[in-house]
Amino acid sequence: MFLLDASLAQSIVDRAMQILRTNVNVMDERGLIIASGDRARIGSRHEGALLVLAQGRAVEVDAAVAQRLHDTRPGINLPLRAEGRVVGVVGLSGEPDAVRQQAELVRLAAETMLEQAQWMQMLARDQRLREELVLQLIGVSPPGAGLDDWASRLGVDLARPCVALLIEIADASLAADAVLAAQQRLRRLLAEQEPGLACAPVTLRELAVLMPLPAAESDLRSRLQALHGRLGGEGSGQPCLALGGRFGGDDGLARSWQSARATLQAGRRHRPQAAIHCYDELTLPVLLAGLGEGWRADELRRPLRRLAQQDRDGQLRCTLAAWFAHDMKAAPSAGALHVHRNTLEYRLRRIGEITGLDLARLNDCLLLFIGLELDVAENREIPQ
Known part of the structure; x- marks a missing residue:
């Protein structure tokens, strides 16, 4: 359920007051002022907003009505709607006849901002769910019920053959804050350049990616090289890629992730200068490492x-x-x-x-x- 928070409310106020010469207030579902051009009013209850919330419509307060209400000034208060319900109130101070047109424009702009915030919340929620799905599929988190239905709703095709790809920030000299910045950069680049890939951070230095298998093995190697080139770029946090093997069964992706990690270790020993390691090219060293x-x-x-x-x-x-x-x-x-x-x-x-x-x-x-x-x-x- 969408909730109007103080940060978003203050953004609405600040934008409106860059243009208007009057004070703007935003009230929440309880009628409390959570944002205002007059910061002293934040936290107080707005009786005009209570009328709006009770009636579900705009309420105009002229000088005569304002005298009968507690701590209320002349102005117009309009409902803010999101998800088909009233989630708050926006109010403009001033004589109703003078601010009526401006108030409607502010309400329209505010509801547009609410829609954008709601959309961003949905995207963030879906991203968190996709990440948790990836962690369950690779065996890092315990599997939940209804995994297939969950994947289908998130647009992840479990029927398509995939292998686990480990993307590691290999520079051991980076401080924790620099590693975090590098991880966020890699995640942003993956979202922009490979929007169909499901990925999740496993550790501060590791990202797990579900890599769909192409028809030809050579195409996969080419795609890895192209992906590494796009993720590299300038700056710190250059990535190292390790591709796991393909395994069948319900735990196939979990085994693929384990093999990707083992492949990274074997690749460091055998090809320390390489930035891309594949299980199929290091199968014997990977398997022997367990003996x-x-x-x-x-x-x-x-x-x-x-x-x-x-x-x-x-x-x-x-x-x-x-x-x-x-x-x-x-x-x-x-x-x-x-x-x-x-x-x-x-x-x-x-x-x-x-x-x-x-x-x-x-x-x-x-x-x-x-x-x-x-x-x-x-x-x-x-x-x-």
Whole structure:
């Protein structure tokens, strides 16, 4: 239900009195003056407004009538309507014949402002509901009853395949107020440039977006790049994007959000300079990141621990990481390490000798790869 508050009422008074030479009052549903050009009158009861509220029509008060009413001055008082009911009264001081036409114009302008305020309240309410819907869909808030009907009323098509997109304000040096300003900027840009996207703030630095899936995977990557370009712009709070995987079932979006967060962590480890990370491009590192505890993890790390005992400067681990990063291809691996191909082959032989594994066998390569991934997931830096 729409309520006329003092801030909006004072805006009505201030605008009217920029043009008029008479005092303007605005009264609420109880007949109390909540805004006035004469600030001393704010908070007092206006008997002329009480007559308007009781009768639902304009009430003119001339000098004779004003003498019979308590603390009332000559003027015209008119009802203000919103949502089909009287929500307040606007009054102009002065002899009725002199201010009658002006009073009607002020009433029309005031009701236009009420309609605008009502519309903004509805938009704000719908935005809050859409945000809460997003939080429920991604599993951050507990799901409520009638989620499908709720989504339909808000224009969110749950039948359309979507994945969760995490937009993070990555600059750790920003103070809290600067982060908040950056988040508000991102939300405004999303609303202006991607009005169909449902999004919600999850933390001060994180926004969750429900990203509809296009027909072609390449189109999704292109759209992410275009979105990042539009959200970047100038100033602080440059965003980092992490796209989750597509999962079916009622909890599909919740799992997609979890994978988006894991993708962001994996992307930071593997591609620290990149601003866009996709689950489909980092699937194995994301899934392996969950194997970091227990006796199985100890066994997976054992070859790397054996290597570390004889690799004090980390050169062999760095070589192994570069080799895996370049799909175990010699030429690009050697180029990335700035060494001769023979040097690369020598180092790989040493890795095999120390660990007791044969790098020509897939299973042995997988043991080394997984062990290295688990170490990286624990933020054990690979020497450069």
